Amino acid sequence: MRARIPALLMALLLVLYLVFVFQYAIVLMTIDELPARIMGVALIVLPILGAWALAVELRFGFRAEGLAKKLEAEGGMPTTVIPVSPSGRPDREAADAEFPQYQAEVEASPESWRAWFRLALAYDASGDRKRARWATRQAIKWSVTSTPPK
Secondary structure, three states: OOOHHHHHHHHHHHHHHHHHHHHHHHHHHOOOOHHHHHHHHHHHHHHHHHHHHHHHHHHHHHHHHHHHHHHHHOOOOOOOOOOEOOOOOEOHHHHHHHHHHHHHHHHHOOOOHHHHHHHHHHHHHOOOHHHHHHHHHHHHHHHHHOOOOO
């Protein structure tokens, strides 16, 4: 929830920016010069791409947040406390030491969204955001396609 408000604020600012770009594109397309019209068409495409990217990222964030809430309600969140530096960053060595446990869990149960989400949290604690997002996408995919546990 803590990250939701800034994300929504940034999304709102992006929407406002896209509206202004769209309006400027319309103005450019009314000018009788070819370069201005070409720029106007290009500026129509950019807000469409921006809106699509915004929708994709917001959907990803809300789905990931939903999985985190569900896993926390089930008591399945990792309980290991990773020490942090004075700046608030996790100690990478300590996070890396915990990583094999979560990787083994995914290898043992590759269709478990819970295992994938815990792996994503381990990647995030290790500072590997790219792999954390990838593992979160896997968790989202398996949460939609897998059947609930018995």
